[in-house]
Amino acid sequence: MQRPTIKTIAQETGLSIATVSKALKSSPQVRPETRAIVVAAAERVGYELNMHGVQLRTGKTYQVAAIMTAPGPKQQEWEGVEYAQLLSGISWALEDSPYRVSLYAVRNFEESLATIRQIVALKKADGIIVSGTRADDPRIRIMQAADFPFVTYGTTIHNDAHAYVDADNEQMIRRSVARLVERGHRRIALINPLADLSYAITRLAAYRQALDVAGLAFDPVLVAHDRLTPAFGRESVLAMSRLPDPPTAYICANEASALGAFSGFHERGLVHGRDAVINATDDLNVSQYFAPPITTYFLPIHEPSELLGSYILRRMEGEPPEALQALIMPRLIERSDDRVTPKR
Amino acid sequence: MQRPTIKTIAQETGLSIATVSKALKSSPQVRPETRAIVVAAAERVGYELNMHGVQLRTGKTYQVAAIMTAPGPKQQEWEGVEYAQLLSGISWALEDSPYRVSLYAVRNFEESLATIRQIVALKKADGIIVSGTRADDPRIRIMQAADFPFVTYGTTIHNDAHAYVDADNEQMIRRSVARLVERGHRRIALINPLADLSYAITRLAAYRQALDVAGLAFDPVLVAHDRLTPAFGRESVLAMSRLPDPPTAYICANEASALGAFSGFHERGLVHGRDAVINATDDLNVSQYFAPPITTYFLPIHEPSELLGSYILRRMEGEPPEALQALIMPRLIERSDDRVTPKR
DNA sequence: ACAAAGAAGTTAAACGTTTTTATTTTGATA
DNA sequence: TATCAAAATAAAAACGTTTAACTTCTTTGT
Incomplete structure (x- = not known):
C-alpha cells in the first residue's frame, strides 16, 4: 500500500496528472466541476502533497x-x-x-x-x-x-x-529613567547587554538623553555591559555598591540579571527599597515572584x-x-x- | 551561474553521472583514481549535494x-x-x-x-x-x-x-529525602510536576519509599502536583505553611517552582533556614543566585x-x-x- | 457558415539524485 | 592471441511535482 500521489488521483479520475496538479492548487485553467472531482478523489484516497517533489521541482525549501x-x-x-x-x-x-x-x-x-x-x-x-x-x-x-x-x-x-x-527600548529606558528621577533617584545604574549589540547602544543613548533631560550628569561607572547572566547582575551590584557614591537604582536589561542583582543585594546586606531598588525589562513574567516583586516593563514574548x-x-x-x-x-x-x- | 550538480561534474570529468554519484559516496564500485578525479572536480566547481534530489529519490527526509x-x-x-x-x-x-x-x-x-x-x-x-x-x-x-x-x-x-x-529521579529523591531527614526534618513537602507525567510518578514513589525507610508516615497533604510554574511553587507554600503541622522542607521539582516557593516564604514572613528550607532539582544553574542560595541536585542540561x-x-x-x-x-x-x- | 479566439485539458520535459541493469574495459589465463 | 571473468563505467529509469507548449473543443463575431 503505497502513499497516494497525484498519479493515483489521475488514474482514479481518468484525468492527467497535470490537470490534477492544477486542480489541487485551484488554477483558473481547470473547471470548477473538474476541480471538485479531483478534490473528492484526493480526499477519498487520502492524498497528501509530497513536499520532496515540490521542493525539487520548484527549488523552494519551505x-x-x-x-x-x-x-x-x-x-x-x-x-x-x-x-x-x-x-x-x-x-x-x-x-x-x-x-x-x-x-x-x-x-x-x-x-x-x-x-x-x-x-x-x-x-x-x-x-x-x-x-x-x-x-x-x-x-x-x-x-x-x-x-x-x-x-x-x-x-x-x-x-x-x-x-x-x-x-521599543528607547521609550522604555527614557520612561524608566524619568520615573526613577521623579522618585528622587540621582544615581541610576544601567545594567546593559553586550556593548556591540544594537539594543545596548539604543538603551545607552536613551539613558544618556533621559539623564540630560533630568539635568543629571552621566557617569560611566554606572554603566556595565556584558552577557545578561545572573552572574553579571550580581557582579555589577557588588562593584557599584561599593562606589563612594553608589547607585540607588539599577535598571536591568532582563530578569536573569535582575535576579543576580538581588543576589548581590543579599550578599552586601542591601535592602530593596531602603538602600536601592531594582527595575527590569521583563519577558518571562517572573519578576513578580522576586522577593520583593520589582517594577518592570513587561513584553509578553x-x-x-x-x-x-x-x-x-x-x-x-x-x-x-x-x-x-x-x-x-x-x-x-x-x-x-x-x-x-x-x-x- | 547555476549551482553545480553531479551533471556538472560529469561533464567536467567526462564521466557519467552514475559514476560521479557513486564516487562521491565512496562506493567500492569505483576505482580510487577515478574517485580522486571526481572529488577534485567537485571541489573545483564548488559542488554541494542537493538534498531535495536525495530526499525525493530515497524518501529520507534528513x-x-x-x-x-x-x-x-x-x-x-x-x-x-x-x-x-x-x-x-x-x-x-x-x-x-x-x-x-x-x-x-x-x-x-x-x-x-x-x-x-x-x-x-x-x-x-x-x-x-x-x-x-x-x-x-x-x-x-x-x-x-x-x-x-x-x-x-x-x-x-x-x-x-x-x-x-x-x-535519575528515583535516586535523586531518595537521597534528597534521606539528607533532609538526617538534618532533622520530619515534615517534607514534595512539589511535584503534573501527576500524569512519568517522572512525577517516579518521584512520588521514591519519596514514599524514602519516608518509609526513615520511618516517617506519608502525608498526602504534603504533596502537590501541577505545572511547574513559579505560581505553583508559591501557592503550594502558601497553602502548606498554614497547615497545623507545616513542612520544614520543600523539595521542588525545578527552579521555577523553587523561585515561587521563595515568593511564598516572603509573603508569609517565613525565613529560609529558620522556619523551613527549600531544595530543588536544577538544570539552569540559577539557584545559586537565590537569596539565600539553595541546595540542589544539578544536571547541566x-x-x-x-x-x-x-x-x-x-x-x-x-x-x-x-x-x-x-x-x-x-x-x-x-x-x-x-x-x-x-x-x- | 467559418475563421479566430478562448477555454479546458493533455503531453512531455524538467528539477537532482540513486540504483538497477547493461555495457565496456581490463587483466589474467590457456 | 584469443577467451573469459571480474572490474569499472555508462545508460536508463525512477522518485513526485510543476509548467511550458501543445491539442482539442467550444464559443463568438462577421
Whole structure:
C-alpha cells in the first residue's frame, strides 16, 4: 500500500496528472466541476502533497531558518532568553502555512555569520529569522546583497532598511529613567547587554538623553555591559555598591540579571527599597515572584515572536521590508513604590 | 551561474553521472583514481549535494522532529524548562550529520499526539525526539507500532522498552529525602510536576519509599502536583505553611517552582533556614543566585540533550533501543546547611 | 457558415539524485 | 592471441511535482 500521489488521483479520475496538479492548487485553467472531482478523489484516497517533489521541482525549501545563538555547553549560565517561547511563537505563526521552522543553533556571532552565509548560498531555507542584531550587522548585509527574505529580532543602526521586530527600548529606558528621577533617584545604574549589540547602544543613548533631560550628569561607572547572566547582575551590584557614591537604582536589561542583582543585594546586606531598588525589562513574567516583586516593563514574548513569524511569511511573499517593521512598547508594571529612604 | 550538480561534474570529468554519484559516496564500485578525479572536480566547481534530489529519490527526509510542548500564549507563566538549551544540545549533536532539527511546537499532549501521528504516517521526519513522557504513553505506542525511530526525554513505566534519556529521579529523591531527614526534618513537602507525567510518578514513589525507610508516615497533604510554574511553587507554600503541622522542607521539582516557593516564604514572613528550607532539582544553574542560595541536585542540561541527539542518530542507524537508555545522576550541590532551628 | 479566439485539458520535459541493469574495459589465463 | 571473468563505467529509469507548449473543443463575431 503505497502513499497516494497525484498519479493515483489521475488514474482514479481518468484525468492527467497535470490537470490534477492544477486542480489541487485551484488554477483558473481547470473547471470548477473538474476541480471538485479531483478534490473528492484526493480526499477519498487520502492524498497528501509530497513536499520532496515540490521542493525539487520548484527549488523552494519551505523552511524558515531560525538562528539561535545559545552559549556553548561550558558556559552554563542562564541568560534568561526565552528562546523556547520565541521559537514556539514563530512556529505557531507558521502553523497554517506549508513552512516549517528549522533550527540552527550557533555558539557565537561568527558561527551565525557562517551559517547565514551558507543558508543563503546553498538556499537551505526560504527565509531567515535572526536575533542579537548589532549596530552594523554584516549578516544583514549578506542577506540583503542576496535579496534573501529575513526578519530580525532587534533593530540595527547603520544597516539599510529591513524587516524587524523589537521592543521599543528607547521609550522604555527614557520612561524608566524619568520615573526613577521623579522618585528622587540621582544615581541610576544601567545594567546593559553586550556593548556591540544594537539594543545596548539604543538603551545607552536613551539613558544618556533621559539623564540630560533630568539635568543629571552621566557617569560611566554606572554603566556595565556584558552577557545578561545572573552572574553579571550580581557582579555589577557588588562593584557599584561599593562606589563612594553608589547607585540607588539599577535598571536591568532582563530578569536573569535582575535576579543576580538581588543576589548581590543579599550578599552586601542591601535592602530593596531602603538602600536601592531594582527595575527590569521583563519577558518571562517572573519578576513578580522576586522577593520583593520589582517594577518592570513587561513584553509578553509571544507578541514579538508571532509577529516575527507573520513578518517572515509576508516577506517571503515579496512584501517590501519597510512595511514590516514593528517596535512594541512594553507595558509598565509597577510592583514597588521604588522610592528609597534618604540616606541619613 | 547555476549551482553545480553531479551533471556538472560529469561533464567536467567526462564521466557519467552514475559514476560521479557513486564516487562521491565512496562506493567500492569505483576505482580510487577515478574517485580522486571526481572529488577534485567537485571541489573545483564548488559542488554541494542537493538534498531535495536525495530526499525525493530515497524518501529520507534528513530531519529530526523535536516535539516541544510549550504552553499557549495566554499562559505566559515561565515553566523553567530550558527547551532552548535542550534544542541547541540536540542540534549540536547532529551538527556533523546531514540531519537537521525541525521544530514542532505543540500546545498540549493531544496536539503532540496528533503531530506525532502525522509525522509517522506521512514520514515527515526520519526520527522523533519527544519529552514530557507519561507513565503509559500512547505516543510511544504509535511510534513503536510503526517501527519509527525515536528517543524520549523521560522514561515511561508501562511501555515496551525504548530509547530514552532522563535524570535519575528515583535516586535523586531518595537521597534528597534521606539528607533532609538526617538534618532533622520530619515534615517534607514534595512539589511535584503534573501527576500524569512519568517522572512525577517516579518521584512520588521514591519519596514514599524514602519516608518509609526513615520511618516517617506519608502525608498526602504534603504533596502537590501541577505545572511547574513559579505560581505553583508559591501557592503550594502558601497553602502548606498554614497547615497545623507545616513542612520544614520543600523539595521542588525545578527552579521555577523553587523561585515561587521563595515568593511564598516572603509573603508569609517565613525565613529560609529558620522556619523551613527549600531544595530543588536544577538544570539552569540559577539557584545559586537565590537569596539565600539553595541546595540542589544539578544536571547541566547539555548532558542529556547531547545524549538525545546522539541517541536519535544511532537509533536511526538501526541500533536497538535497549542499547540507548541512559539515566543520569544529577550531582548534589550543597549551598545551605538546611537545618532549621527547632520550633520553640 | 467559418475563421479566430478562448477555454479546458493533455503531453512531455524538467528539477537532482540513486540504483538497477547493461555495457565496456581490463587483466589474467590457456 | 584469443577467451573469459571480474572490474569499472555508462545508460536508463525512477522518485513526485510543476509548467511550458501543445491539442482539442467550444464559443463568438462577421
